[in-house]
Amino acid sequence: MSGASLTEQAGREQDSGAIAGGDAVGGATAGGAAIGGASNADAGTAGTADNGAEAGTDSGGEAPATAFDGAPPYEPVVVPAAKASCGVDPSARPCLSCHNVLHSTPFMAGGTVFEDASKSSPVAAVEVRIVSQSSGSAYLTHSDADGNFWLPRPTVADNGPYLIGIRKDTVVQSMPLLQQTLDCNSAACHGSTFFGPIHLFATD
Numbered sequence: 001m002s003g004a005s006l007t008e009q010a011g012r013e014q015d016s017g018a019i020a021g022g023d024a025v026g027g028a029t030a031g032g033a034a035i036g037g038a039s040n041a042d043a044g045t046a047g048t049a050d051n052g053a054e055a056g057t058d059s060g061g062e063a064p065a066t067a068f069d070g071a072p073p074y075e076p077v078v079v080p081a082a083k084a085s086c087g088v089d090p091s092a093r094p095c096l097s098c099h100n101v102l103h104s105t106p107f108m109a110g111g112t113v114f115e116d117a118s119k120s121s122p123v124a125a126v127e128v129r130i131v132s133q134s135s136g137s138a139y140l141t142h143s144d145a146d147g148n149f150w151l152p153r154p155t156v157a158d159n160g161p162y163l164i165g166i167r168k169d170t171v172v173q174s175m176p177l178l179q180q181t182l183d184c185n186s187a188a189c190h191g192s193t194f195f196g197p198i199h200l201f202a203t204d
Helices: none
Strands: 005-008 012-015 107-116 127-132 137-143 146-151 162-168 171-172
Touching: 107 127, 127 146, 137 146
Parallel strands: none
Antiparallel strands: 005 012, 107 146, 127 137, 127 162, 162 171
16 A cells, blocks of 8 residues: 555556555454454454454465455445554554554554545545465455554464555555565555555545
8 A cells, every 4th residue: 555556456557655565554453253264363452353364265376466366245344443442543653563572462464544645534444455475364354433454463473475455345456566564554654755644545
């Protein structure tokens, strides 16, 4: 979700800053059962859990071109606001600077999705999908009412690199390059003026 050229899988190519070619896009929601049944996250984070590793991901054969290759259709998921349990609004803050190995709930990924590059309107129920090229695992989560998403660290280390994408309804944005780290709001990625914020819709 950076300032590189983005592909909207609904059928047209766009040049926008929606998905960066930089450091990361993250996951969302809190620890819980994995999609398809394999548990990947330690419980105990804020919110309702929908995130996890999808079971049965094919780690052999040809690597997918985007994070949504072979993914099931989009489904909206309502996620409780992270700020209710954080005590502060984490929007646009670098999540992993707090949620690291020293924190009670370390995150694999985290960030904030906005409607456009102005950062004026966060977007809820955005699906964030991260696919590891090393393990073949796919991690899924959704943004809360403030646009924040997070993904608790898997119990088994997964070091990527990762394909990352976001979507809502028929709008799909995919990061054009493989990413190695997932602290999306950090100064090295979408916290910078170079890449700009993660945003769902292209802007001129």
